[in-house]
Amino acid sequence: xxxxxxxxxxIIAETCDIPRDSITPESHxxxxxxxxxxxxLDIAFAIDKAFGIKLPLEQWTQEVSxxxxxxxxxxxxxNLAARIDELVAAKGA
Amino acid sequence: MRIEYFQLIDRIVDxxxxxxxxxxxxxIPTASTIFEGHFPGYPLMPGVLLVEAMAxxxxxxxxxxxxxxxxxxxxSVKEAKLRxxxxxxxxxxxxxHLEHEGSxxxxxxxxxxxxxxxxxxxxxxxxxxxFPNAQVADEMRKLAERIGLKFEAxxxx
Numbered sequence: 001x002x003x004x005x006x007x008x009x010x011i012i013a014e015t016c017d018i019p020r021d022s023i024t025p026e027s028h029x030x031x032x033x034x035x036x037x038x039x040x041l042d043i044a045f046a047i048d049k050a051f052g053i054k055l056p057l058e059q060w061t062q063e064v065s066x067x068x069x070x071x072x073x074x075x076x077x078x079n080l081a082a083r084i085d086e087l088v089a090a091k092g093a
Numbered sequence: 094m095r096i097e098y099f100q101l102i103d104r105i106v107d108x109x110x111x112x113x114x115x116x117x118x119x120x121i122p123t124a125s126t127i128f129e130g131h132f133p134g135y136p137l138m139p140g141v142l143l144v145e146a147m148a149x150x151x152x153x154x155x156x157x158x159x160x161x162x163x164x165x166x167x168x169s170v171k172e173a174k175l176r177x178x179x180x181x182x183x184x185x186x187x188x189x190h191l192e193h194e195g196s197x198x199x200x201x202x203x204x205x206x207x208x209x210x211x212x213x214x215x216x217x218x219x220x221x222x223x224f225p226n227a228q229v230a231d232e233m234r235k236l237a238e239r240i241g242l243k244f245e246a247x248x249x250x
Contacts, residue, residue, distance in 0.1 A: 038168060041198045041218060048195055057196040 004051075004081040011046045012077075015039065025078035030071060053087040094119045096127060101146040102187070105241045108157055113191035115154040117240070119146060123182045138179040143213045144170055147203035151189040151217045153242055155199045158191060161234065165219040168198065173215035183207050189217070197221055 005025050012029070013020040016039050029035045035043065044055045063069035073079055094101050107116040121138050128136035145167075152165035179185070189203040199221055204214035224230035 041168060041195070041220075044195055044198070045193060045200055045218070048193060054194075054196055057198075059196070061197075 002078075002081050002085070004084050005077055007050060008043075008047060008077060008081060008084070011043055011050065015042045015046060023077065025076075025081070027077050028072065029075040029077065029080070031075075047084065051084055051088050053084065053091060055084070055087070094121055096122055096125050096142070099145070100149075100236065101142065102149050102153065102240050105153060106186070108154070108242065110158055113154070113158065114188065115150060115157070116186060116188040117146075117150045117153070119185045119187060121179065121181050121183050121185065125181070128181055136181050138181070138183070140173075140175040140213070143175060143179060143185075143205055144173050144215055146185065146187050147189065147205060147213065147215050148217050148219070150187040151191075151199075151201040151203050152219060153237070153240075154189050154191055154201065155194075155219055155221055156233070156237070157242060158194065158199075159221065161230075161237070162223075163221050164224045164229065164233065165199065165221055167217070168220045169218040171216040171218070173213070175213050177207075177210070177212050179205075179207060179212055185212075192216075194221075 009020060009023040012018055012023055012033065012035070016033070016035055018033055023033065027033055029040065044057055048054055060069065060074045064071055074083060094103055101119055102117045103119045104117065105115065106118050127139065131137060131139050148167045148170070155165040156163070184207070186206040187203065189201045191199060191201050193200040197220060199219045201217045201219070203217050205212050224233070
């Protein structure tokens with residue numbers, strides 16, 4: 001498992017009071033973990049701070065609304081970790 | 094402070110977008126029906142209204158930082174502390190610092206001073222959204238001008 005996944009799993013566990021061992025790379029933040037949009041703001045804030053990035057939540061939401069993406073692409077944790085890694089890499093480029 | 098209209102900020106004293114800070118002033122009215130109930134014979138400024146004053150101050154900073162293209166809505170309040178009683182007629186100095194501007198949200202640290210002493214502080218999260226309609230945007234601009242918020246359109250259009 002990637003260190004990015006570990007980091008976001010710990011953030012979610014702490015922010016949302018979800019048992020850490022119930023959070024897996026395949027977990028969907030909304031559908032499986034029951035995280036609502038307000039709690040996700042806290043998670044996004046913690047991720048933004050931890051990785052020095054700005055998760056493009058509005059863009060992702062718009063893409064899902066427009067049918068151009070699925071929530072799985074952004075909210076299944078292993079996919080979220082991959083998106084974060086891309087953002088961190090882009091920042092350093 | 095137009096307390097019955099929930100417009101709790103009298104004027105913007107300082108706005109520094111480079112430092113991402115704002116300071117507002119507000120004088121609590123000496124008389125209001127609110128004080129008849131909170132509490133009869135012992136009028137106190139309700140703590141929730143102090144929190145609201147910090148939220149409104151934070152909101153003006155976010156609106157200014159977004160060059161008046163977006164509006165801020167209260168999403169969450171953390172670690173709100175009401176450190177001492179605040180009375181009718183007292184003058185509040187309300188300040189806020191934009192700690193983080195995320196995608197569609199902002200996190201700010203706000204506090205209220207009265208006679209130089211911190212009376213309340215909180216961490217405020219605001220959702221940052223498009224104005225729901227043109228009327229709201231227009232009314233907010235009028236209110237901003239009334240309290241001394243100067244804004245400029247984005248140079249890039």
